[in-house]
Every structure is written in C-alpha cells, then in structure tokens.
Amino acid sequence: MDIEFIKTRLAPCGLHCGKCFAFIDGDIKNYSNKLKESLGDFDIYAKRFVDLIDEPLFNKYPDFKSLLAYFASAGCAGCRKEQCKLFKDCKVKECHVKQGVDFCFQCSEFPCDHTGFDQHLHQRSIDINKRMKEIGVESYYNEIKDKARY
Ligand code: SF4
Ligand code: SF4
Incomplete structure (x- = not known):
C-alpha cells in the first residue's frame, strides 16, 4: 500500500482516521x-x-x-487535513509538523508527555507507535486494516 495513501488514514499519533465514525470516507x-x-x-x-x-x-x-x-x-477529512472532532486538546497534529515527522515514533522526543491526550489515549498512541517502529508503517497498516477501531 502506498505510504501517501496510508497517511490519509493513519494520523501522526497512530490512530486510524479511516476507521473513525467521523471520517468522510470510512x-x-x-x-x-x-x-x-x-x-x-x-x-x-x-x-x-x-x-x-x-x-x-x-x-x-x-x-x-x-x-x-x-x-x-460524517464529514471529517482526517487529522492531517483538519482539527480532530473527537480529541480537541490534541497537540500532536501541529507538533509533528514542527518536529518534521510523519508519525510520533520518528520523533527524537518520543514518547513525550505533551500529546494533550488523556491517559487512555496517550498509552494507546504509544503502543501503536511502538508497533509501527517495530514492523514499519506499511506492515502495521496491513496488520490493522481489517480490524475494528473501537
Ligand atoms: S474526528 Fe479525529 S480521529 Fe476521527 S477522522 Fe477526524 S481527525 Fe481522525
Ligand atoms: S512524540 Fe511528542 S514531541 Fe514528538 S511529534 Fe509526537 S507529540 Fe510531538
């Protein structure tokens, strides 16, 4: 799967926008x-x-x-295009651009404590990013593409 397509589905925090109930093409x-x-x-x-x-x-x-x-x-175009409707305090959207990375695991500060997420989501994001680091973004995408997000 093309990485540019994957980036329209996987947010920098690792959550799958494509499986979100708010996603425009989910x-x-x-x-x-x-x-x-x-x-x-x-x-x-x-x-x-x-x-x-x-x-x-x-x-x-x-x-x-x-x-x-x-x-x-549903009409959300995804995290890389607009503000998340679910996690309004998300800091990752702007932060990853400043850090010059596509995903948190590629950042020198990962895992950081300023994602803006609550404890549950923060941990989920760390786990997802560790997995992406371990097997690569494309393999991770293939691993979860047929699974439910919730
Ligand atoms: S609401 Fe948030 S998680 Fe859902 S598709 Fe939009 S940016 Fe992604
Ligand atoms: S790991 Fe933290 S500092 Fe790095 S891009 Fe993600 S939110 Fe920003």
Whole structure:
C-alpha cells in the first residue's frame, strides 16, 4: 500500500482516521449509507412490527434511524487535513509538523508527555507507535486494516 495513501488514514499519533465514525470516507459512514438505502421507508413497518411480531424494540427505530443518519453524514477529512472532532486538546497534529515527522515514533522526543491526550489515549498512541517502529508503517497498516477501531 502506498505510504501517501496510508497517511490519509493513519494520523501522526497512530490512530486510524479511516476507521473513525467521523471520517468522510470510512467504513462506518459508507456502510451506514448502504444500510439507510436498504432500509428504505422502514418507519411505517417498524411501527407495524411492534404488534405484528410482538417486538417492542421496534419502538426504538426512530432513535436508531437518527444515529444511522448521523453516521451516514460524517464529514471529517482526517487529522492531517483538519482539527480532530473527537480529541480537541490534541497537540500532536501541529507538533509533528514542527518536529518534521510523519508519525510520533520518528520523533527524537518520543514518547513525550505533551500529546494533550488523556491517559487512555496517550498509552494507546504509544503502543501503536511502538508497533509501527517495530514492523514499519506499511506492515502495521496491513496488520490493522481489517480490524475494528473501537
Ligand atoms: S481527525 Fe479525529 S474526528 Fe477526524 S477522522 Fe481522525 S480521529 Fe476521527
Ligand atoms: S514531541 Fe511528542 S507529540 Fe510531538 S511529534 Fe514528538 S512524540 Fe509526537
């Protein structure tokens, strides 16, 4: 896989933007649109199925539909192009440019304590970067490309 393509998916911190629910061309967005299409005008049937098959879960269809529409409208172009919608205190986006590296593991200060992340994400970023350093960015991308991010 071409490294320039991989960089449109993997953020400098190592997180996979392509697997993020907010990513404009991610699986979650694309499958949500497909599911929306397949469901068509399901609203009226959802109401009917409450009694028809005695399943009260269908009362929740409007909430499910709203969340599906939200996933289907994701529009983030990824960390290297715009500010992350999830981690607003992220310092890595600007820092990696100043340090002149594509990923944190390539930086002389790695692992640093000024990513701006909470403890959980900070550790996750370190683990991912160590793995990229160990096997290379392309192999890491291939290793995780079919796995869920969450
Ligand atoms: S920049 Fe943040 S919100 Fe956007 S796709 Fe990447 S992880 Fe998701
Ligand atoms: S200083 Fe820290 S956040 Fe910045 S590029 Fe280096 S390792 Fe990443």
